[in-house]
Amino acid sequence: xxxxxxxxxxxxxxxxxxxxxxxxxxxxxxxxxxxxxxxxxxxxxxxxxxxxxxxxxxxxxxxxxxxxxxxxxxxxxxxxxxxxxxxxxxxxxxxxxxxxxxxxxxxxxxxxxxxxxxxxxxxxxxxxxxxxxxxxxxxxxxxxxxxxxxxxxxxxxxxxxxxxxxxxxxxxxxxxxxxxxxxxxxxxxxxxxxxxxxxxxxxxxxxxxxxxxxxxxxxxxxxxxxxxxxxxxxxxxxxxxxxxxxxxxxxxxxxxxxxxxxxxxxxxxxxxxxxxxxxxxxxxxxxxxxxxxxxxxxxxxxxxxxxxxxxxxxxxxx
Numbered sequence: 536x537x538x539x540x541x542x543x544x545x546x547x548x549x550x551x552x553x554x555x556x557x558x559x560x561x562x563x564x565x566x567x568x569x570x571x572x573x574x575x576x577x578x579x580x581x582x583x584x585x586x587x588x589x590x591x592x593x594x595x596x597x598x599x600x601x602x603x604x605x606x607x608x609x610x611x612x613x614x615x616x617x618x619x620x621x622x623x624x625x626x627x628x629x630x631x632x633x634x635x636x637x638x639x640x641x642x643x644x645x646x647x648x649x650x651x652x653x654x655x656x657x658x659x660x661x662x663x664x665x666x667x668x669x670x671x672x673x674x675x676x677x678x679x680x681x682x683x684x685x686x687x688x689x690x691x692x693x694x695x696x697x698x699x700x701x702x703x704x705x706x707x708x709x710x711x712x713x714x715x716x717x718x719x720x721x722x723x724x725x726x727x728x729x730x731x732x733x734x735x736x737x738x739x740x741x742x743x744x745x746x747x748x749x750x751x752x753x754x755x756x757x758x759x760x761x762x763x764x765x766x767x768x769x770x771x772x773x774x775x776x777x778x779x780x781x782x783x784x785x786x787x788x789x790x791x792x793x794x795x796x797x798x799x800x801x802x803x804x805x806x807x808x809x810x811x812x813x814x815x816x817x818x819x820x821x822x823x824x825x826x827x828x829x830x831x832x833x834x835x836x837x838x839x840x841x842x843x844x845x846x847x848x849x850x851x852x853x
Contacts, residue, residue, distance in 0.1 A: 536627075537579075537631060537632070538578075538579035538582070539577050539578045539579045539629075539631035539853060540627075540628075540629040540631045540632050541579070541610070541614075542577075542578035542579050542581055542582060542607075542631075543564070543578050543629040543630065543631055543649050543650060543853075544613065544617070544627060544629060544650060545606055545607055545609065545610045545613055546558065546559050546564060546567075546578070546581075546603070546606050546607070546649075547559050547560075547561075547564050547649045547650050548613060548617075548627075548650060548751070549750075549751045549754075550613060550616050550617065550620075550751050550752075551609055551612045551613045551616050553609065555605060556605055556606060556609060557602060558606060559606070559649075561646070561647075561648050561649060561749075564649045565645045565646070565649075567593070568630075568645065568853045569645075570592075570593050570594070571593075571853060572853070574592050574593070576592070577631070577853055578631065578853055581603065581607060582607060582610075586600055589603065620652070620752055623727070623730065623752075624654050624730060624736075624739070625652055625653070625654050625726060625727070625730070625752050626652070626653055626654070627650060627651070627652055627653070628650075628651050628653060628657065629649055629650050629651075630647060630649050630650075630853055631853050634657045634658075635647075635651075636651070636657075636660050636747075636767075636771065637660070637661075638660065638770060638771055639767060639770045639771060642770040642799050643766065643767075643770050643799075648749040648763075650749065651747050651748065651749060652726055652747075652748050652749075652750075652751065652752050653726075653745065653746060653747045653748070654726060654729075654730055654739055654745070654746045655739045655742075655744055655745035655746055656739075656742050656745060657745065659694070659717055659719055659742070659745045660719065660745070660771070662693075662694050662717065663692070663693050663694070663773055664693060664694045664695065664696040664719060664771055664772045664773065665688040665693045665694075665695060665696070665772055665773065665774055665775070665776060665829075665831070666695075666696045666697065666768045666769060666771065666772035666774070666775030666776065666800070667681065667684075667685065667695055667696075667697050667703060667704065667707035667708075667775070667776050667778065668697065668698065668703060668704070668765070668768060668775060668776070668777055668778070668786075668787050668790060668791070669681070669702060669703030669704070669777060669778035669779040669780070669787055670702055670703060670778075670779045670780070670781065670785070670787060671700055671701045671702035671703075672702060673702050673703060673706070673778075673779065674779075676807075677703065677778050677779050678706055680778060680805055680807075680825070681703055681706050681707050681710070681778050682706065682710050683825060684776055684778075684823070684827065684829065685707050685710040685711055685714070685716075686710065686714055687827070687828065687829030688776075688829045689710075689711050689714045689715075689716035690714075690829065691829050691830065693716075693773075693829075694711060694716055694717040694718060694719065695707050695708050695710075695711035695716065695717075695718045695719075696718070696719045696720070696721070696768050696771045696772050697718070697719075697720055697721075697768060698720065698721055698722065698723060698761070698764055698765070698768060699720030699721070699722045699729070699746070700723070700761075703778045703779065704720070707778075708720060708744075712738055712743055712744065716743075717742075717743045717744070717745075718738075718743065718744050718745070719744075719745045719747065719771065720744070720745070720746050720747065721747050721748065721764040721767040721768055721771070722746060722747065722748040722750070722764070723748070723750065723760040723761035723763075723764045724748075724750070724754065724755055724760075725750075725752065725753055725754060725755060726746055726748050726750075726752040726753075727752045727753050729746055730746075747767070748760075748764075749763070749764070761786055762786055762789060762790070765786055765787075765789070765790030765793070766790070766793060766794075766799070768790070769790065769793075769794040769799040769800050769802075770799045770800070772800050773800055773801065773831050774800050774801035774802075774803055774831035775791075775794065775800055775801070775802060775803065776803045776804075776805070776823070777791050777802065777803065777804040777805065777812065777815060777820065778805055779805070779807070779809055779811070779812065780804070780809065780811035780812055780814075780815055781811045782809075782810040782811040782814055783811075783814075785811075787811070788811055788815070791804070791815050791818075791820065792815070792818060795815075795818055795819045795820065801821060801831050801832070802815070802819065802820040802821065803820060803821045803822075803823050803827075803831075804816050804820035804821065804822060804823070805822075805823060805824070806822035806823060806824045
């Protein structure tokens with residue numbers, strides 16, 4: 536692990552959070568990273584900062600200095616816990632690592648999370664993916680259409696990226712694996728719990744499955760995390776297929792509209808009478824049906840390239 540990654544983990548990880556220890560949230564870390572960039576410093580330099588350095592270089596007040604020092608002081612205990620997770624097959628990757636998800640960094644820029652915990656081969660992220668999202672409660676018709684479309688996209692060489700949740704996520708991911716494809720899952724709940732399943736471990740060992748999460752490995756389901764992971768699915772894929780969406784509510788609906796607004800990838804939606812599906816198509820999603828050939832039209836598959844964040848390119852290093 537490089538020292539910049541070590542510093543990011545120490546500042547942002549929610550592992551080994553003792554009394555009075557409050558890790559930096561993604562937005563807070565991005566603000567710190569901007570200050571470090573302007574000062575021509577990197578996160579590892581913080582280990583050697585004096586109180587005066589925090590004041591003069593970063594403009595921190597007394598409370599901010601105390602908080603960061605308290606975080607940095609837990610480096611040894613955090614490193615020990617992370618080594619235990621490594622023995623369980625769980626690794627970490629930070630924005631300072633060369634193997635951090637490149638597509639996410641390119642599209643989401645400095646809104647990318649500073650840390651991912653993962654199990655599997657990160658090189659899977661270099662492949663092309665079609666996202667699959669939808670309701671947790673599904674009908675037979677939903678399942679049939681999901682399986683049909685996954686088989687088509689896998690036959691074209693695309694992997695499946697999903698949230699790994701019950702319903703459409705799990706169905707699409709498993710179907711890809713059954714058809715000799717590959718799957719990436721951005722989880723919003725316990726990575727450790729997922730790794731207790733023998734088929735999951737087998738697919739990871741065979742290099743066909745990669746599990747990613749911003750939550751600490753033993754964390755339970757969190758609505759906020761579930762909403763955030765939707766953007767990782769869209770940003771990782773060249774096109775995302777919506778099988779079934781509720782109208783004006785739910786993660787699928789909100790995630791699809793966020794993608795339509797930001798243009799991270801092409802939004803495709805099953806042209807089914809579901810009110811949510813029809814509203815998304817009206818909002819700009821590309822309608823598809825059983826005749827869809829699985830290809831993403833090139834002219835609408837390019838993500839938005841408008842620069843939204845100051846000094847975004849500099850975040851390639853931290």
